[in-house]
Amino acid sequence: MRASLIQMDVNPDETSNSRRQRAASLVREQSAADLVVLPELWPVGAFAFESFAEEAEPLEGPTYEAMSKAASDAGVWLHAGSIVERTASDSGSAAGDGPLYNTSLVFSPDGELARTYRKIHRFGFDRGEAVLMGAGEELVSVRLPETTLGLATCYDLRFPELFRALTDAGAEMFVIPAGWPERRRSHWSLLARARAVENQAYVLACGTAGTHAGVEQAGHSVVVDPWGEVLAEAGAGEEVLTVDLDPARVAATREQFPALKDRLLGLEPPRR
Numbered sequence: 001m002r003a004s005l006i007q008m009d010v011n012p013d014e015t016s017n018s019r020r021q022r023a024a025s026l027v028r029e030q031s032a033a034d035l036v037v038l039p040e041l042w043p044v045g046a047f048a049f050e051s052f053a054e055e056a057e058p059l060e061g062p063t064y065e066a067m068s069k070a071a072s073d074a075g076v077w078l079h080a081g082s083i084v085e086r087t088a089s090d091s092g093s094a095a096g097d098g099p100l101y102n103t104s105l106v107f108s109p110d111g112e113l114a115r116t117y118r119k120i121h122r123f124g125f126d127r128g129e130a131v132l133m134g135a136g137e138e139l140v141s142v143r144l145p146e147t148t149l150g151l152a153t154c155y156d157l158r159f160p161e162l163f164r165a166l167t168d169a170g171a172e173m174f175v176i177p178a179g180w181p182e183r184r185r186s187h188w189s190l191l192a193r194a195r196a197v198e199n200q201a202y203v204l205a206c207g208t209a210g211t212h213a214g215v216e217q218a219g220h221s222v223v224v225d226p227w228g229e230v231l232a233e234a235g236a237g238e239e240v241l242t243v244d245l246d247p248a249r250v251a252a253t254r255e256q257f258p259a260l261k262d263r264l265l266g267l268e269p270p271r272r
């Protein structure tokens with residue numbers, strides 16, 4: 001199974017419309033891949049909080065349209081990263097005045113929307129995403145012919161219980177679009193490997209390059225195998241990281257080193 005992670009440069013000199021067109025062409029160029037991944041909030045920038053409201057789009061908005069077509073043109077599964085999703089109000093009376101969400105879109109090779117995932121852990125403590133967006137509440141996995149993807153977004157990487165729950169739900173490959181800053185790059189690399197090792201799963205973590213809203217991005221997208229080995233790692237700039245994966249390695253690793261079976265906490269009834 002071949003995966004291509006598109007580590008896009010997100011900077012304020014490019015409009016979201018032009019970046020959408022560029023993303024669509026980059027996806028079309030990956031027709032040799034089975035799975036293509038884009039980063040978190042690439043149309044607007046994960047730290048461009050001031051632009052969230054203006055750049056917010058309905059689920060079936062311009063990013064959806066462009067990515068659905070790009071997925072079907074390339075004939076690939078496409079994790080299209082995330083958008084600022086504008087929702088209708090609870091009453092349904094006025095379109096578009098409900099909460100915003102950081103929502104990921106996954107398309108099948110025929111361009112159909114397979115699943116969405118609303119980021120559960122919002123970044124920013126008492127500002128930014130944490131106050132501007134609603135929190136997702138649903139664990140999401142996506143069944144592909146070769147494997148099962150578990151979805152998470154950027155700051156979610158710091159919460160191991162999410163990944164353990166996805167593992168319990170059958171995930172074998174975590175796909176993590178991100179807009180991770182350079183300042184905490186060491187955490188990114190460490191946590192990506194930790195989530196792979198502790199769950200004996202592949203990690204595909206796709207970040208952004210460039211600088212937006214004054215925040216230099218880490219780049220360094222990474223693919224880690226179920227043993228915790230780094231299979232491929234990008235540099236700091238825009239880059240497509242392509243790697244061949246063997247989904248059978250997940251079951252093999254879990255069988256050869258069955259640490260997941262030795263869990264004692266959080267399981268009912270206790271195993272020992």
Ligand SMILES: NC(=O)CCC(=O)C(=O)O
Binds near residue numbers: 154155181184
């Ligand atoms: N966009 C994000 O979720 C940023 C997360 C981050 O900077 C961190 O966890 O550190």
